[in-house]
Amino acid sequence: xxxxxxxxxxxxxxxxxxxxxxxxxxxxxEYMSWYRQDPGMGLRLIHYSVGAGIxxxxxxxxxxxxxxxxxxxxPLRLLSAAPxxxxxxxxxxxxxGTGEEETQxxxxxxxxxxx
Amino acid sequence: xxxxxxxxxxxxxxxxxxxITCSHNNIATNDYITWxxxxxxxxxxxxxxxxxxxxxxEVASLFIPxxxxxxxxxxxxxxxxxxxxxxxxVDRYSSASKIIFGSGTRLSIRP
Numbered sequence: 001x002x003x004x005x006x007x008x009x010x011x012x013x014x015x016x017x018x019x020x021x022x023x024x025x026x027x028x029x030e031y032m033s034w035y036r037q038d039p040g041m042g043l044r045l046i047h048y049s050v051g052a053g054i055x056x057x058x059x060x061x062x063x064x065x066x067x068x069x070x071x072x073x074x075p076l077r078l079l080s081a082a083p084x085x086x087x088x089x090x091x092x093x094x095x096x097g098t099g100e101e102e103t104q105x106x107x108x109x110x111x112x113x114x115x
Numbered sequence: 116x117x118x119x120x121x122x123x124x125x126x127x128x129x130x131x132x133x134x135i136t137c138s139h140n141n142i143a144t145n146d147y148i149t150w151x152x153x154x155x156x157x158x159x160x161x162x163x164x165x166x167x168x169x170x171x172x173e174v175a176s177l178f179i180p181x182x183x184x185x186x187x188x189x190x191x192x193x194x195x196x197x198x199x200x201x202x203x204x205v206d207r208y209s210s211a212s213k214i215i216f217g218s219g220t221r222l223s224i225r226p
Contacts, residue, residue, distance in 0.1 A: 004158075035216070042202065043159070043216040059215065090158045103149065106158025 001026050004107035006091050012113045013081040021076040021110050023091030031094045032074040033058070033104070034066065036087040043090060049074055081114045088112070119203045124221040133190045135220050137203030140184050148179060148186045151202045153219070159202060163188070198224045 007022045025032065030051045035043040035058075045058030047066040055066050063085060065077040074093075078085060088111050092104040120138040127133045139148070147166055151159040163170055165177040165186070176189040190197055200219040 042218040045215060092158070103161040103164060104159075106160070109156070109158055 003027065004091055004093055004105050006089075006107040006110050008110060009108070010111045010113075012115065013078075014115055015081060015083060017081050019078050019081065021078070021089055021091075021112075023074045023076065023107060024072050025074075025091075025093040025105070026072065027093060027105065028071060029093035029095055029105070030071065031104075032068065033092045034064070034074070034076045035090045035092065036060065036085075037090060037109075038087050046076065046089075078112075081112075083114045086112060086114045119205055119217050121201075121203050121217065121220045123218065124223070126223045126225065127193055128225050129194055130192050133193050133197070133222065133224075135188045135190075135201055135203075135222070136185060137188070138185045139203070139205045142183050142205050146183075146205045148177065148183075149204045149206075150175070150177065150188045151204065151216075153200045153202065155199075159216075162201075193222075193224050195224050195226065198222060 004025045013019060033048040034046040036046055037043045044060050046060055046064050047055055047058055049055045049068040052068050052071050055068055063079060065079060068074050088109045090109050091107040094104045118141060125135060147164055149164040150162045152162050153159040163172055163175050163177045165179050167179050167183060170177045178187040188201060200221050202216050202219040
């Protein structure tokens, strides 16, 4: 299994541009999430999904959209990039089982620089 | 969601045992305690999870007292490669997709 994959690994945008960060998992996980991590900080939850067709907002959803048309894919869209969105973005997935199966698997991250 | 408090940073030396304590005074009955490890430029990685008493795996041990208001991650005989940020999370299993991370503990291991 490839696990959780993210593309691109690195992206530079100009203010006002839009783009989509891709995330895919091949573990048949129902739960998927997007986090951002600013330098020296912990992770902050942007959006999450508990299954295909179901999404909800996390701590810092403004400026981002998500959709979940398939179990495997959970893209994150930046509508109009701003310098404040410069960060590292991590996608994660997990089982929908109980207790000890609920650990999350993280992708390698996408570094985004907005000029 | 239960809030967690852990030290911002810790230093230790190779071969030592390192214990990182996390406080979670508002932990709920259904909450599990989970620890993640994050190396620079990588996503977090699951280390260990527990509900009560003691849990041990090949990487670490997790000690949880009876009142569950705190937990201690124990790393035996650390090496330089254990230098990382360690996150303590408390959440019920049904909300795994929206787990909230704190700032974590930055552990530095010296030769």
